[in-house]
Amino acid sequence: MADLPLSGVRIIAVEQYGAGPYGSAYLADMGAEIIKIENPKTKGDISRQTGPYFLGENDSYFYQTFNGNKKSLSLNLKSEQGWQVFERLVKSADAVYNNLRGDQPAKLGITYDHLKSINPKIVCCHLSAYGRDNDRASWPGYDYLMQAEAGLMSLTGEPENGPNRFGVSMVDFMTGAVAALGLTSAMLGAHRQGKGRDVDVSLFDVALHQLTYPATWYLNKGHVTERMPHSAHPATVPCQWYPTADGHVFVMAMTDKFWQALVDEIQDARLSEARFVGFAERRDNRTELNEILDECFSARTTAQWLEAFQGRLPIAPIYDMAQALTNPYIEQLGLKQQVSHSQNPQMQLLSNPIKIDGQRLQANAAVARGQDTQDLLEELGFDRAAQRDLSDSGAI
CATH class of the missing domain: 3.30.1540.10 (formyl-coa transferase, domain 3)
Structure with a gap:
């Protein structure tokens, strides 16, 4: 599909693991050019090393789940030369998206206040555990903690047993989807108004918001919903x-x-x-x-x-998982697709649930760390000599 809704949109993603990559995966599948920043001083996104199942060196099935249709740029944002590359990239981009700890975007300089002089239309979306504007901004946080504190575990499971978490990291995935919505909305506003902005979404905020009508019942009538x-x-x-x-x-x-x-x-x-x-x-x-x-x-x-x-x-x-994934109905719907990977040409992934003009969105395998670095640097005006300098300095 050559005319996907987000074709021509460029988003720089400073992301790793689950919630952030899940949200940007929707944008990538919808046609956005997602340029994933991966630190050359490490092995990149930590989920490349998340087992138990791997695809050669520095790649995993976990990583492949969330990072198809994205580009990978090897870049150290904390180095002076790396930052110069980043600034050039920002000039050409529509948004900068991250899922860092709440106190990190300001320290790195990837907020709207820091970047608006480079690109007034840039949208900066921040997905964090607890937000950037409160006394937990520096706290690390994960999905299960949010399920616990927001009351979701207290509603899950049988009443005679203790609280239970969801079977998968639904707060991560809901937060990623909400962040993608917020980012897309802000980009639409920037396109119409000529001015970017910050967008903030946190795991905790989204988790609490999922209480929905039980929260309304309690806030207005004092009713405590319990496990049934x-x-x-x-x-x-x-x-x-x-x-x-x-x-x-x-x-x-x-x-x-x-x-x-x-x-x-x-x-x-x-x-x-x-x-x-x-x-x-x-x-x-x-x-x-x-x-x-x-x-x-x-x-x-x-x-x-x-x-x-x-x-x-x-x-x-x-159904159990095996029954759910071999259900003939999902075959009829096209909810599984084969994606070729160098280590597994018949790799299977679940399909994006969004259809465009009645067609499922096509996935491609996630690329190796830094695979698109040379092409992107050439586009940004760095010749081979400049690229060698960047490499020698540890910026890429």
Whole structure:
């Protein structure tokens, strides 16, 4: 797809590991030129060394997950000559994106105040653990800490067990996506108004924001939402998982129409009693209703329930990872793609969930550290002799 929405946009990414690269991966897949800055004094992004599965030297499947369609520039931003390269790059860029600790962007000089004299339209997006404007700015932080302090763990898991984290780093990924939205919006504003700005997104802020309606309930009514058995919805019943003859299904009877479809299929007279007639009654009699439904759903297999309810009641099988990734439905949707890598020509990755004009976005393998350095330096006006000087000084 030659005319992707962000084609012609140049974004400098001072990023590593998960949240930052996840956000910029969306921008790269949408056509933006993401120039990933990797320090020549190290092996680059730390996730290149994140195991347990590797693709030759200084590359990993973890790294490949988040860094396709990006360029890699070997550059030491803390060296004087490296900074000169960076300034030239900023002149040609639309944005500078980072996921450094909150106190680092100002120290490095990658804020709008530092860069506006070079490029007044530059947008500087800062993804950090706790933000840049409070007494935790210098704190390191990770996804699981945010799940803990923002109350998300307290809502996850069965009530008889302790709090649980999400199975994957959802706060990292949500924050990356929110940062990509903020950055794209600010670039649109800069294009229209001729002036860039800073955009700040933090893991903690995004994690807390995910409390959504339970937060509104508490802030206005003092209601504390708690973990429910079978991962149930706090207010709507039935909305939880039930055992089947050979596994589990998740059922969401979120409307009276769906509730009636459930009643009509199961054909158990107890479900038509007055104590279950409406939302409030089902909520007030949750325990009794779920005892009946546990019994009813256990009578058939998962496949039988899916066939019985398809299109009439929101229902899904509860799969483990192997089942989820071999589900024929994801093949039908094109949610897996083959990406050629020098160490694995048949490498498989999940597809970007965004479609453009009905087409899945194409991934390419992440490149080796510094692979695009020479081409970018030549574009910026550094001849071979200047490049040797940069290399000798440790700037690249």
